[in-house]
Each structure stands twice: as C-alpha cells, then as structure tokens.
Amino acid sequence: MTGRSAIILVGGEARRANGQEKYFFTMEGRTFIERLVESLGGVVDEIVLVAKDPAQCRRFSHLEGVRCVTDIRKGMGPIGGLHAGALAASGDLLFVCACDMPCVSPGVVRHLFSLIGEEDAVIPRWTDEMMEPLHAVYRRTSLVSCMERQDLSSLRDLARSLHVHYVDAGGLASIDPGLRTFTNINRPEDLSSLSRGA
Numbered sequence: 001m002t003g004r005s006a007i008i009l010v011g012g013e014a015r016r017a018n019g020q021e022k023y024f025f026t027m028e029g030r031t032f033i034e035r036l037v038e039s040l041g042g043v044v045d046e047i048v049l050v051a052k053d054p055a056q057c058r059r060f061s062h063l064e065g066v067r068c069v070t071d072i073r074k075g076m077g078p079i080g081g082l083h084a085g086a087l088a089a090s091g092d093l094l095f096v097c098a099c100d101m102p103c104v105s106p107g108v109v110r111h112l113f114s115l116i117g118e119e120d121a122v123i124p125r126w127t128d129e130m131m132e133p134l135h136a137v138y139r140r141t142s143l144v145s146c147m148e149r150q151d152l153s154s155l156r157d158l159a160r161s162l163h164v165h166y167v168d169a170g171g172l173a174s175i176d177p178g179l180r181t182f183t184n185i186n187r188p189e190d191l192s193s194l195s196r197g198a
Contacts, residue, residue: 003046003090003091004091004113005047005093006043006094007050007085007089007097008036008048008050008097008099009082009085010023011056011070011081022186023100024059025188032185036104039106046089046090047065050070050081072087078098086138086147093113093140094137094143095113096134098134100184102183102185103180103181105181108172108176111172116137116165117165118163119162119165120162121138121143124182131166133156135182142163146158
C-alpha cells in the first residue's frame with residue numbers, strides 16, 4: 001500500500017485571531033489540533049506538524065503520535081510550510097491542511113486520496129478561481145520537485161505548476177453533508193456560529 005502522510009500547517013502568525021493560537025481554540029471539549037490529529041489518525045500512516053520555529057514545536061510536545069518540524073524557507077507562509085512538510089514526510093501521498101480547520105472529514109480525505117491516479121495532486125474547487133489547496137492531496141515527489149525547480153510565491157502558482165485532478169467541492173456533500181470539512185475558523189467568535197450549525 002502506498003504510504004500516506006498528513007501535514008498540518010501550524011506556523012501562521014494568527015493575526016486574524018487577535019494573536020491567539022488558533023490550534024488551541026476548543027470545540028466540543030477538544031482543541032482544534034487534537035480534533036485534527038484524531039480525525040486524520042485513522043486515514044494516514046503518520047502526521048507531521050509544521051511550525052515556524054522550535055519554540056512553537058514545543059507547544060505540541062504533549063501530542064502523541066505526531067512529529068513536528070520547522071520551516072526551512074522562512075517567511076514564505078503556507079508555501080514554506082508545505083515545502084518543509086513534504087521533505088519531512090515519509091508517505092508517497094500527502095494530505096495537507098491548516099490548523100484552523102477543526103471539522104476535517106476522514107471520509108472526504110479518504111475520497112481525495114482515492115482520486116489521485118497518476119496525477120500530482122487532487123484539489124477541491126468551488127469555481128475556476130476559488131479552490132482549496134490547503135485541503136488537498138499531493139504526490140510528495142511531484143511537490144518536492146516542483147518547489148525545488150521553481151520559485152513559487154503562492155499556492156495558486158503551485159497548483160498551476162502541477163498536473164491537478166480538480167474535484168467539485170460542492171459534490172463532496174454526498175460524503176460530508178454540511179461540507180464542514182472546509183470550515184476554517186479565524187476568530188474565536190466564529191466558533192459560536194459553527195456550533196449553532198452543528
């Protein structure tokens with residue numbers, strides 16, 4: 001079986017969260033990062049967190065069964081995190097998500113893995129211009145090769161540089177009826193509206 005890894009990007013500056021660490025926001029009694037680790041643990045062979053520095057990595061030392069690595073290319077945002085995670089991962093296929101997505105659906109993740117075929121990536125999208133590159137599956141070798149070959153400035157640039165199988169995001173409602181898998185929480189007050197929609 002092809003090895004599968006999950007990469008969770010935790011290194012953001014949390015500017016939109018008033019400086020609070022979004023991965024430690026709580027929902028239904030568990031932190032976001034605990035929820036993600038639990039949801040993804042049954043789908044992948046390993047979970048890799050990518051933090052901005054060793055001090056941030058130490059914030060996750062209480063979590064079992066995960067590894068934490070730090071950005072190699074500093075100050076590049078998600079692209080830098082994706083690069084470090086891809087180099088650290090042992091799986092051939094990588095599911096990538098952000099730490100502010102507490103409702104990632106294991107069923108949706110399994111489905112995305114199943115669609116990779118011979119492509120470099122499987123990325124859900126709503127329209128031609130609106131996609132979910134931080135809720136997507138990538139082939140590790142293709143990702144590393146692309147990032148080392150080109151100076152990419154955005155996730156959109158990355159997607160354009162890969163052979164991508166795009167998936168209709170709305171169609172994933174057959175697996176996750178509320179499409180909560182794509183929900184990202186930027187502010188503490190957003191949690192109350194998510195809970196009301198539960």
